[in-house]
Amino acid sequence: MIVCLCRGVSERDVLRVMAMGAGTPDAITVACGAGGDCGACTVLLADLLAEGEAAAVGAGARP
């Protein structure tokens, strides 16, 4: 699924940069460009970050 139409960035791309350490919307933008134009996708980026943090806590990692 494309999450950033402006930059053509997929959810998979965002999850990949998150796995490589991008832990904030700004870091995701730097890493893959998502959120760097109109900003309409920033809510989706925040949701993906929250889901990632929830999954990490569920797996026993500290937030």
Ligand code: FES
């Ligand atoms: S949809 Fe991502 S910056 Fe516009």
